[in-house]
Amino acid sequence: MRSVAIVLAFIAALILQTTILPIIRLGGAIPDLLLVLVIFNALFNGSLAGGAVGFTVGLAQDLLGGHYLGLGALGGFVAGYLIGCLERRVNIDNILVTFILVLAGSFLASVVYFLGQGILNSSLSFRLLWQLSAPGALYDACLAALLFRPLARLFGGPVPGRVEIVQTGKIIYR
Amino acid sequence: MFSSGFKRTLIILAVMAIFCLGLARLVPSFAASPLVGKIHEVLAPVQSRVMMGWRGGASILSYFTGMRRLQAENSQLQQQVMNLTWESNRLNQYVYESQQLQKLLDFKNRNVTRFTLLGARVISRSPTDWYSTLVLDRGSEDGVKKDMVVVSDAGLIGRVDAVWPHTSDILLILDQEGAVGAMISESGTQGVIQGDKDNPGMLQMIDMPYDAKPVAGQTVMTSGLGGIFPGDIPIGKVLTFNSGGSDLDQYALVQPDVDFTRIEEVFIITASRSVPEPVASQPAPEEQTTAAEAPEQPAATTPTQTGSSQGAAAQTTNSGRQKSASPAQSAPATVQSAPATVQQAPARTATPPAQTSPGAAPAQTAAPTRWAPQSQPATPTPWSNQAQWPSQSQGTDQTQWTD
Numbered sequence: 296m297r298s299v300a301i302v303l304a305f306i307a308a309l310i311l312q313t314t315i316l317p318i319i320r321l322g323g324a325i326p327d328l329l330l331v332l333v334i335f336n337a338l339f340n341g342s343l344a345g346g347a348v349g350f351t352v353g354l355a356q357d358l359l360g361g362h363y364l365g366l367g368a369l370g371g372f373v374a375g376y377l378i379g380c381l382e383r384r385v386n387i388d389n390i391l392v393t394f395i396l397v398l399a400g401s402f403l404a405s406v407v408y409f410l411g412q413g414i415l416n417s418s419l420s421f422r423l424l425w426q427l428s429a430p431g432a433l434y435d436a437c438l439a440a441l442l443f444r445p446l447a448r449l450f451g452g453p454v455p456g457r458v459e460i461v462q463t464g465k466i467i468y469r
Numbered sequence: 470m471f472s473s474g475f476k477r478t479l480i481i482l483a484v485m486a487i488f489c490l491g492l493a494r495l496v497p498s499f500a501a502s503p504l505v506g507k508i509h510e511v512l513a514p515v516q517s518r519v520m521m522g523w524r525g526g527a528s529i530l531s532y533f534t535g536m537r538r539l540q541a542e543n544s545q546l547q548q549q550v551m552n553l554t555w556e557s558n559r560l561n562q563y564v565y566e567s568q569q570l571q572k573l574l575d576f577k578n579r580n581v582t583r584f585t586l587l588g589a590r591v592i593s594r595s596p597t598d599w600y601s602t603l604v605l606d607r608g609s610e611d612g613v614k615k616d617m618v619v620v621s622d623a624g625l626i627g628r629v630d631a632v633w634p635h636t637s638d639i640l641l642i643l644d645q646e647g648a649v650g651a652m653i654s655e656s657g658t659q660g661v662i663q664g665d666k667d668n669p670g671m672l673q674m675i676d677m678p679y680d681a682k683p684v685a686g687q688t689v690m691t692s693g694l695g696g697i698f699p700g701d702i703p704i705g706k707v708l709t710f711n712s713g714g715s716d717l718d719q720y721a722l723v724q725p726d727v728d729f730t731r732i733e734e735v736f737i738i739t740a741s742r743s744v745p746e747p748v749a750s751q752p753a754p755e756e757q758t759t760a761a762e763a764p765e766q767p768a769a770t771t772p773t774q775t776g777s778s779q780g781a782a783a784q785t786t787n788s789g790r791q792k793s794a795s796p797a798q799s800a801p802a803t804v805q806s807a808p809a810t811v812q813q814a815p816a817r818t819a820t821p822p823a824q825t826s827p828g829a830a831p832a833q834t835a836a837p838t839r840w841a842p843q844s845q846p847a848t849p850t851p852w853s854n855q856a857q858w859p860s861q862s863q864g865t866d867q868t869q870w871t872d
Contacts, residue, residue, distance in 0.1 A: 310512060314519045342478075350485070358505055359512075365492035372485050380478065411486075415493055 297449070301336070304449060305352065308332055313359055324430035327401060329356060331439045332446070333375045334400040338387050339450040342379030349375025353404075366411040370404035377403065387451070390443050398436035402428055566733075573734055576622035584699070585740035587611060589619075591732050592636070601644040601664060601729070603627070607737060608635040616697050618738045624703035624726035625649065625691060626735055637737075642704065643670065643729060651704055652692035653683055659692055662704055662723060670730075672705055672723040683707045683721040699741050 308328040317325050329352045337345020353371025357364045378400045385392050405428035439446070577586050593604035607613050609632045619626045619639050627647050630640040640647045643664040651662040651674055660677040674689060687707045693700025705725040713719045 310515050310519055313512070314516050315523050318523070346481075346485075355508075358508060363493035364496045365489035368492075369486055369489035372489070373482060376478070376481065411490060411493065414490060 300449060305329070305332055305348075309352075309355060309359070312356070321434055322430045324427075324434045326434045326438045327404075327431065328438065330371065330374065330401055330404055331397055331435050331442070333371055334378050334397050335393075335439070335446045335450045337375040337379035337400075338382060338385075338393070338396065339447075340379070341382045342376045345375030345379030346372050347375075349373070363411065363415055366408050366415075369411060370407040373407045374400040374404040387447075390440055393443055393447075394436045394440045397439035398432050401432040401435040405431060569734060572622040573736065576620075577736065583742060584736075584738045585742070586620075586736040587613070587739045589637075589735050589737055591735065601627075601641040601647065602630065603639040603641065603732065603735075605637050605639060605735065605737070606635070608633045608637050610634050612739050613637045613737055614739075618698050618702070619735050620702055620738060621727055621732060621735050623728070624705065625698065626727055626729075626732065628697055629737065639735075641729060642672065642725070649698050649704065650692040650694035651689050652700075653681075653707065654688045654690050656681070656683070656687065658683060659694075660721075662689065665722065668722065670725075671708075672725055674707070674721040674723050675719075677719065677721070679719075681719075683710045685709060689721075689723050699738065 312327070312329055316328060319326070330349075333345065333349045333352050336348050349371030350368045351371075353368035354365070356371075357367040378396055381396065385396065387393060387396075406424065409424045409428070573588070577588075580586065587607060589605040589607040591603050592606045595602040603619075603626075605613075605619070613629060613632050615629050615632055617629045619628060625642055627639045627641040627644070629637050631638040641664075642649050642662060645664050645666060648661050648663040650659070652659050653674075658677055658681040660674040660681070662672050662674050665671040665673045672689075674683065677683070685707055689704045689707060691698045691700050691702040691704060703726050705723040708722045708724050710721045711719060
């Protein structure tokens with residue numbers, strides 16, 4: 296049931312990403328709701344799941360509006376895989392930690408995209424990278440902080456086979 | 470050196486990078502591919518619904534945000550309108566003032582050869598209806614003297630009644646005490662203009678000849694008689710004529726040309742210029758003697774020599790009555806009086822000319838007396854001091870009031 300909800304959440308985010316979110320720019324930056332979901336999924340479900348979902352979402356974004364098929368998929372994979380490696384090493388209940396991880400994951404995905412563009416185009420502008428990636432990453436981090444509780448409940452619910460120990464309001468995963 | 474997990478991560482990342490970059494390189498254009506078309510077809514209905522909802526919500530939001538913006542803009546525009554209205558009124562006032570001043574300037578230019586005019590502004594008006602007076606911002610330090618005439622571009626206003634160093638009091642012709650010798654220019658009917666106590670703001674012309682029948686629309690001007698007001702200054706227009714119960718009760722209602730409720734700028738006639746007469750400057754003794762020997766001349770010339778000018782002036786306006794008094798001698802007297810008066814005129818005009826201020830003129834005339842008592846009508850009239858205009862006796866406006 297939770298899986299269905301997660302899938303529907305990804306589809307809704309995909310629709311919103313292609314309709315409304317490009318309208319509500321801030322300082323030229325568009326929020327990447329799909330990437331936020333990818334990172335949350337990676338935080339709660341590990342690197343493999345994060346990488347696979349990141350690759351799929353990135354590929355879907357490339358199909359619907361990208362210029363190079365595969366670059367978005369690579370960026371999503373890298374962000375989801377590496378953030379997923381931190382699944383058991385950070386306290387994901389802390390909203391600040393989540394804010395920093397989403398900020399880092401979003402920036403990482405943008406770096407990968409731009410590096411891939413540079414390899415394919417033979418043109419690389421680090422100034423442009425900073426101008427486009429930094430505001431976008433900050434926007435994503437703020438969105439994640441805003442949606443932390445519903446997303447944590449969506450992705451962080453009880454996982455079959457996973458032992459959860461609850462201590463004074465904290466959920467510790469083993 | 471590196472853990473197996475780290476190595477595994479690097480390998481996975483490298484493989485994925487190669488795969489994705491290869492995919493990007495090998496599939497250059499995929500936007501028109503059927504797969505993309507299918508995805509768009511599936512998502513399009515949902516996307517359109519979402520955008521419709523967004524636009525509806527945005528319009529509602531913009532209604533409220535726009536409302537506030539419109540309110541702010543409205544108040545700003547209202548303030549702007551108020552400022553512009555005030556500015557427009559101020560500019561209209563300037564235009565009106567400019568037009569009025571232009572009229573006054575034109576009036577002054579038209580009369581530059583006739584009068585010396587001193588501009589003045591009204592600074593105060595009489596607070597009650599008992600008197601019709603104005604206070605001007607010119608006084609004795611500006612050369613203003615009592616009984617100087619005050620006019621505007623429209624016509625006669627009144628005369629100076631009292632003078633102070635920087636201000637002067639003007640008695641309007643509307644006042645009962647501000648009577649003026651007048652004449653209807655179309656018919657030559659003489660009379661007296663005074664304020665109408667029954668119609669405030671209007672004038673009455675009284676003391677007209679018994680057979681006078683003023684007609685509505687006729688122009689009333691100053692007659693020049695009386696020694697204060699120069700002739701040919703517009704006063705107003707006849708509105709109606711009331712014959713009354715008797716010749717003494719008849720009067721004409723006159724609409725003044727000047728709008729006394731809106732007077733702002735006026736002119737004070739400080740001096741008027743006279744046309745020099747072609748006669749000797751010094752009267753010949755034998756001619757004066759001849760004039761003195763004329764039967765009715767003693768009555769006229771002797772008082773003139775003593776400084777009164779009433780005799781000659783009496784002959785001017787009351788020529789009809791004097792002629793009736795001594796008809797047998799009227800013609801020769803008139804003829805003989807002419808030289809006398811003409812001779813006296815140069816003496817009078819030889820003095821510092823064009824002094825209409827009655828206070829100065831009498832002292833400067835050669836004739837010793839001008840206010841000789843004559844057989845005057847029982848009722849004293851404001852223009853009984855007529856000796857200043859001896860030329861009037863010849864029925865022509867010769868000396869001082871020719872343009």
